[in-house]
Structures are given as structure tokens and as C-alpha cells.
Amino acid sequence: MFLGNVKIEQKSVLAPLAGVTDSPFRQICKAFGAGLVFTEMVSADGLVHDSEKTRQYLKYEPMERPIGVQLFGDDPDIMARATQIVAAYTPDFIDINLGCPVPKVTKRGAGAALLQNLKQIEKIVTAMIRATSIPILAKVRSGWNEDKIIAVELARMLEQIGLAGITIHGRTQTMKFSGRADWSIIQSVKAAIKIPVIGNGDITRPEDAHLMLKETGCDLVMIGRGAFGNPWIFKRINHYLESGTLLPEPRPSEKLDVCISQFKMMTRDYPERSAVFEARKHIGWYTKGMPQGAQFRNEVFHLTDKNAVEQALIDYRNSLELLEKV
Numbered sequence: 133m134f135l136g137n138v139k140i141e142q143k144s145v146l147a148p149l150a151g152v153t154d155s156p157f158r159q160i161c162k163a164f165g166a167g168l169v170f171t172e173m174v175s176a177d178g179l180v181h182d183s184e185k186t187r188q189y190l191k192y193e194p195m196e197r198p199i200g201v202q203l204f205g206d207d208p209d210i211m212a213r214a215t216q217i218v219a220a221y222t223p224d225f226i227d228i229n230l231g232c233p234v235p236k237v238t239k240r241g242a243g244a245a246l247l248q249n250l251k252q253i254e255k256i257v258t259a260m261i262r263a264t265s266i267p268i269l270a271k272v273r274s275g276w277n278e279d280k281i282i283a284v285e286l287a288r289m290l291e292q293i294g295l296a297g298i299t300i301h302g303r304t305q306t307m308k309f310s311g312r313a314d315w316s317i318i319q320s321v322k323a324a325i326k327i328p329v330i331g332n333g334d335i336t337r338p339e340d341a342h343l344m345l346k347e348t349g350c351d352l353v354m355i356g357r358g359a360f361g362n363p364w365i366f367k368r369i370n371h372y373l374e375s376g377t378l379l380p381e382p383r384p385s386e387k388l389d390v391c392i393s394q395f396k397m398m399t400r401d402y403p404e405r406s407a408v409f410e411a412r413k414h415i416g417w418y419t420k421g422m423p424q425g426a427q428f429r430n431e432v433f434h435l436t437d438k439n440a441v442e443q444a445l446i447d448y449r450n451s452l453e454l455l456e457k458v
């Protein structure tokens with residue numbers, strides 16, 4: 133299928149996830165077949181005020197394509213200027229965050245707070261579209277709360293002004309990340325507009341992806357938490373959608389091989405301290421439920437030297453392989 137003028141080869145895509153979807157993790161997900169990946173949300177204000185730290189979020193490797201950069205902000209002028217800054221990095225898409233429920237973002241009127249002000253969304257997205265020829269996408273929640281479900285009205289308006297595609301997360305702002313995502317709102321949006329719809333919320337297994345596509349008619353499915361320590365989910369989903377059969381999960385030692393590759397990439401991209409610190413959550417997810425996992429995590433989370441962490445991962449991987457042979 134095409135999103136804007138870009139061909140998307142696979143139906144499963146990686147969600148924007150703050151603190152998670154950095155370049156190493158995106159590369160890994162891409163290698164496992166993610167059809168499209170997104171950066172985490174990037175502050176438009178940060179970019180416009182020329183924060184070098186904020187610009188780091190815009191860097192990506194060619195193999196990550198197609199890639200979308202996600203922006204958050206509340207001011208049309210700042211968002212347009214940030215769009216131009218992002219455009220210089222030539223991503224395939226620029227996405228606006230209309231769903232983040234975190235007070236730090238909503239208090240200043242950005243993210244999900246904009247769901248209460250459709251006129252402001254119209255101004256921002258119009259300004260972004262005018263600022264670049266790169267296709268603009270939006271990622272939205274169903275509404276602010278269950279009495280104000282506005283996704284269909286919002287999607288119609290955004291289609292009219294020239295949006296290239298929309299992601300629907302079937303939760304309201306007040307639900308944050310709890311409860312079940314309501315997939316019926318994805319179906320309602322799909323029925324109301326012609327631009328591509330990406331469905332999002334609670335896909336953790338290949339069967340869920342198949343069900344969401346079938347139930348809602350959405351064009352692509354987006355995976356967030358289901359990819360934590362589980363990047364092969366894209367390969368398993370793609371395989372299931374093509375063949376109707378389930379690929380087995382990788383063996384624990386194979387999972388550790390992926391974790392080690394990701395850690396090595398992180399040590400190349402980050403200063404040593406940040407690499408070790410940022411890697412901890414990923415190591416925690418990769419090793420969840422594994423034999424002697426709790427003991428391993430307890431040890432590795434105390435290490436601060438990157439070579440020591442890498443060696444601990446290798447030793448643990450080898451111990452898992454030995455267990456697999458008995």
C-alpha cells in the first residue's frame with residue numbers, strides 16, 4: 133500500500149515510543165520486518181530554539197526508511213518552523229502527536245490536550261502542510277474522554293486539509309494506557325475517510341494484528357508496547373498475515389543475540405554512561421521470564437562499564453544456550 137507517495141511493504145509498523153524507539157531499536161525492528169518506523173516525539177520548541185540535544189532525535193540510518201519523525205507542540209508558527217528543520221533531514225513522513233496524555237505535554241496545550249481544540253489542530257496542521265512537501269501524518273487518540281469521542285470528526289477535517297494518513301489509538305486521554313483499546317473507533321474512522329488509517333492499541337500477538345485488520349478494515353497496524361524486548365514480533369506478524377501460520381518465538385539464546393546487537397549499537401550512538409543506563413530497560417524486557425533472569429538483571433543493572441555489561445550479556449547468553457542443549 134502507499135502512504136502519501138511512499139510504498140509500505142509490510143502491514144506492521146513500529147509506534148513512536150518516548151525513551152524506546154531510538155535509532156538502534158528502530159534498526160532492529162526494521163531488520164525484523166517493520167514496514168515503517170517512527171522516532172519518539174520530538175519537541176517543536178526544542179528544535180526551533182536550536183537545542184543540539186533535540187536535533188539528535190532526528191538522526192537515522194538509511195536502512196530505517198521508510199521513517200517518520202514525530203513532532204509535538206501547540207503553536208502553528210513554531211510547528212511550521214520545526215517542520216522545516218525536520219524536512220532538512222528528509223524523513224519520509226512528519227507526524228504530529230495528538231495523543232500524548234502526559235501532563236508535562238498536555239499542560240502546555242500539546243499532545244492529547246489539542247483534542248479539545250480542533251480549530252487549533254486545523255491551524256497547526258495547515259501550517260505544517262504549507263511548510264513542506266513531505267507528507268504529514270497525525271497520531272490521535274479517540275478523544276479527550278468517553279463523552280467527547282471526536283476521532284471521526286477530526287479525521288474528516290484533517291483529510292480535507294491534506295493529511296496523508298492517520299493513526300488511531302483507540303483510547304481516550306483520560307484512559308492513559310489502561311483499560312482495553314476500543315477498536316470500533318478505528319473502524320468508524322476508516323469508514324469515514326479515504327486516506328490510509330493505521331490502527332493502534334493492544335496488539336501483542338500476530339493473531340491480534342490479523343483481527344484488528346479484519347475487524348476494522350485499517351490499512352496498517354501499529355505496535356507499541358508489544359515490541360518491547362520483542363522486535364521479532366514484526367516478522368511473526370508478517371508471516372502470520374501471509375501464511376496464516378505462527379512462527380515459533382526465538383530461543384532465549386537467540387533473543388540475547390538480538391539484545392547484544394542492540395546494546396553494541398547503543399554504545400556506538402550514546403556516551404558510555406547513557407548507553408549503559410538506557411540499555412537497562414531493554415535488557416529487562418529481553419530477559420523477562422528467562423531462566424535465572426531476575427538474578428542476571430540484579431547483577432547487570434549494577435554494572436556501569438560498557439565492556440562489563442557486554443561480557444555479562446554474552447556469559448548469560450552462553451548459559452542459556454547450554455540450558456537449551458540439555
Ligand SMILES: Cc1cc2nc3c(=O)[nH]c(=O)nc-3n(C[C@H](O)[C@H](O)[C@H](O)COP(=O)(O)O)c2cc1C
Nearest residue numbers: 147148149150172173271301333334335355356357
Ligand atoms: C513508554 C511509552 C512511550 C510512548 N511514547 C509515545 C510517543 O513519543 N509518541 C506517541 O505518539 N505515542 C507514544 N506512546 C503511545 C504508543 O505509541 C501507543 O499509541 C500506545 O502505547 C498504544 O499502543 P500499544 O498498545 O501497542 O502499546 C508511548 C507509549 C509508551 C508506553
